[in-house]
Amino acid sequence: MTRWLDKLNLRPQERRLVIFVAVVVFVALNWFFVKPYFGELGRTQQRMYDTERNVRRFNDEIQRKAIYQKQLDELSKQGAQVPTEEIGTSLTREVDNKAGAAGVNYQSLVLNPVRDVRTNTFFQEQGANLTFANTGEPELINFLYNLASQKSLIRVKSMILRPDPGRMKLGGTLTLVESFQKKQPGKATATVAAAIPAAKPAPTPPKTITPPKVTSPPIKTAAVTKTNPPPQKANAPPASKK
Numbered sequence: 001m002t003r004w005l006d007k008l009n010l011r012p013q014e015r016r017l018v019i020f021v022a023v024v025v026f027v028a029l030n031w032f033f034v035k036p037y038f039g040e041l042g043r044t045q046q047r048m049y050d051t052e053r054n055v056r057r058f059n060d061e062i063q064r065k066a067i068y069q070k071q072l073d074e075l076s077k078q079g080a081q082v083p084t085e086e087i088g089t090s091l092t093r094e095v096d097n098k099a100g101a102a103g104v105n106y107q108s109l110v111l112n113p114v115r116d117v118r119t120n121t122f123f124q125e126q127g128a129n130l131t132f133a134n135t136g137e138p139e140l141i142n143f144l145y146n147l148a149s150q151k152s153l154i155r156v157k158s159m160i161l162r163p164d165p166g167r168m169k170l171g172g173t174l175t176l177v178e179s180f181q182k183k184q185p186g187k188a189t190a191t192v193a194a195a196i197p198a199a200k201p202a203p204t205p206p207k208t209i210t211p212p213k214v215t216s217p218p219i220k221t222a223a224v225t226k227t228n229p230p231p232q233k234a235n236a237p238p239a240s241k242k
Contacts, residue, residue: 087114087126091178094154095130095147102143106132123179127157133164133171140170153179 010018088111099106112127132140147154154176161172 087124087178087180090180091126091128091154091176094178095128095176098146099130099132099143102146103139104132104135104143106130123153124182125177125179127175127177130174130176131172132174134169135171136169147176 008018092109092111095109108129108131110129110131112129114124114126144156147156155178156174157177158175159172160174161170163169164171
């Protein structure tokens with residue numbers, strides 16, 4: 001660089017100015033083009049570490065597939081499998097039996113529409129609103145205990161209680177929900193479809209090719225006209241010979 005400055009024939013102060021400008025330009029270029037990549041190596045190494053950790057975690061989950069499948073089969077077999085049209089009758093019968101056993105005097109039992117459980121594909125929910133009155137605390141507690149003691153999967157979603165005018169009995173409304181096992185039509189349909197062989201399509205008849213009609217051009221016939229000889233005169237004199 002000294003030789004290059006010597007060729008410019010610059011004075012010492014001018015040389016210092018040129019060197020200062022060159023240093024400023026070098027620092028600016030590094031600041032804008034090199035500094036953003038200072039931590040790129042560390043970020044790349046961190047991404048590689050995270051990827052390897054995720055791969056190990058995914059492989060561990062794949063190894064647990066048999067355990068999850070076993071748990072899935074057990075959960076799918078829980079609960080009572082009742083046809084959809086009989087779900088309301090089953091819930092009404094169970095609630096009526098348990099209320100009678102506990103001594104709960106209910107006034108009405110109104111069923112709600114059946115709905116699918118969003119978080120579980122194996123069960124359907126049937127709800128009902130139970131309105132009761134003139135019931136003591138022990139009877140109500142026994143009724144709630146009997147609901148949860150069986151494998152009927154009945155639970156109380158909400159409860160509204162109010163005392164009667166005599167302050168000795170209770171009344172209110174219970175919102176009950178029961179889960180029923182849903183039928184899995186996919187497996188049955190697949191089994192029936194596999195058992196019934198597919199019908200073979202009827203063979204299509206061969207196409208008959210009709211030859212095109214060849215029309216011969218008409219034959220032109222020349223018209224023949226007959227000419228009759230001129231009539232001869234009777235008793236005509238013979239021609240004279242000279």
